[in-house]
Amino acid sequence: MSQRQSMLPGFGLSLGVTVLAISLLVMIPLLALVTRSAELGLGGIWQTLADRRVMAAFRVSFSTAFAAALLNLFMGLVVAWVLVRYPLPCKRLWDSLIDLPFALPTAVAGIVLTTLYAPNGWLGRWFAEFGLQVAFTPLGITIALIFIGLPFVVRTVEPILQDLDRQQEEASTSLGASRWQTFRRVLLPPLVPALLTGFSLAFARGLGEYGSVIFIAGNMPMKSEIVPLLIVTKLEQYNYPGATVIALASLVVAFVMLLVVNGLQQWTRKRTGRE
Numbered sequence: 544m545s546q547r548q549s550m551l552p553g554f555g556l557s558l559g560v561t562v563l564a565i566s567l568l569v570m571i572p573l574l575a576l577v578t579r580s581a582e583l584g585l586g587g588i589w590q591t592l593a594d595r596r597v598m599a600a601f602r603v604s605f606s607t608a609f610a611a612a613l614l615n616l617f618m619g620l621v622v623a624w625v626l627v628r629y630p631l632p633c634k635r636l637w638d639s640l641i642d643l644p645f646a647l648p649t650a651v652a653g654i655v656l657t658t659l660y661a662p663n664g665w666l667g668r669w670f671a672e673f674g675l676q677v678a679f680t681p682l683g684i685t686i687a688l689i690f691i692g693l694p695f696v697v698r699t700v701e702p703i704l705q706d707l708d709r710q711q712e713e714a715s716t717s718l719g720a721s722r723w724q725t726f727r728r729v730l731l732p733p734l735v736p737a738l739l740t741g742f743s744l745a746f747a748r749g750l751g752e753y754g755s756v757i758f759i760a761g762n763m764p765m766k767s768e769i770v771p772l773l774i775v776t777k778l779e780q781y782n783y784p785g786a787t788v789i790a791l792a793s794l795v796v797a798f799v800m801l802l803v804v805n806g807l808q809q810w811t812r813k814r815t816g817r818e
Contacts, residue, residue: 576794579787591788596764597773600789604770605796607681608749611688615745616738618689619696626697627704641698644691649754656687657758679761684769687756688749695748696741703737735811743804750797 580588591597625631626638644652660667660677670677677683707730715725753771761767770793777786 573794576787576791579784580791582784583788587784588788591785592792596768597789599765600768600770600773601793601796603681603684603767604750604793607684607688607769608746608752611685611692611749612742612746614685614689615692615696616742619693619741619745620700620734620738622693623697623700623704627701641694644694649691649752650758652690652755653687653758656683656690656755660686660759678759679763680767683759683761684756684767687759688745688752691752691755692745692748695744696738699737699741699744700734703734707733732811736808739804739808739811743801746804747797747801750793 583591622641626634626641631637657678658664660670660683662668662671662676662678664678667677675682677686711729712725715729720728751771753769753775756769757772760769760772762769762772770789774786774789777783777789
C-alpha cells in the first residue's frame with residue numbers, strides 16, 4: 544500500500560515555519576519575561592505585586608476593561624442587529640464607521656476623546672453641569688475602552704446573524720411565541736459563542752490598551768493609573784525586573800480569564816449542539 548500523503552503540500556516545511564514563528568513571537572518573549580521576573584525571587588515578586596500603587600493600577604485596569612467589554616457585549620449586539628436586519632440609508636458608510644477604531648491611531652483617539660470629555664470640552668461641559676467629571680477618571684477610561692472595543696463584538700456577531708435561518712423565527716412566531724421568547728430560545732443560543740468571543744477580544748484589548756487611554760486617564764496614582772502606564776514608569780526608572788513582574792502578572796490573570804471565557808464557549812456549543 545502506498546503511504547498516505549498529507550493534504551497540505553510541504554507539510555513538514557509549513558509545520559517548521561509555524562513552530563519557528565510561534566517560538567520567536569510568543570514562546571521566547573514569554574520565557575524571557577519569566578526569566579527576568581525570577582531575578583527578584585519570590586519575596587521580591589510578592590513585594591512588587593503587593594505594593595498599594597500596583598494593586599490600585601490592577602484594580603483600575605481590570606474593572607474598566609471588564610465594564611467596557613460588558614457594555615460592548617450589549618451595544619455590539621444591538622449595532623450588529625441593526626446593520627444586518629434593517630435597510631439603513633447609507634448602510635455601507637455606517638458599516639465602515641464601525642471599523643474606524645481599527646484604522647485610527649490610538650493616540651489620535653485618545654486626544655479626541657480627551658478633548659470631547661474634558662471639563663471644558665463639548666461633551667464634558669454638559670456632564671459638568673450635573674456634577675459628573677468624565678475625563679481623568681475611571682469613567683473616562685471606560686469610555687475610551689468602549690470606543691476601541693466595540694468593533695470586536697460587532698464583527699464577531701454580524702456573520703452569525705447573517706447566517707441565521709429566518710424560517711425558524713417565522714415558525715416560532717406561527718406557533719404562538721412572543722418576540723422575547725423567539726429571541727431568547729431561537730436567536731440567542733447560536734449567538735452566545737460569538738458574543739463570548741467578542742467579549743473576550745474586547746476585554747483583552749482593553750487590558751493592554753495604552754495610546755487611547757493614556758490621555759483621558761489623567762494618570763493619577765491610586766485613582767486613574769493603568770497597568771500599562773505603570774509598566775512604562777518602571778521602565779523609565781530602569782526597574783526592568785519590576786516592570787516584567789507587573790507585566791507577567793497582568794498576562795497570567797488575563798490568560799486565566801480568557802481560558803474561562805473559552806471554556807464557557809465550549810460549554811455553550813455543546814449545549815446547543817453546534818460543535
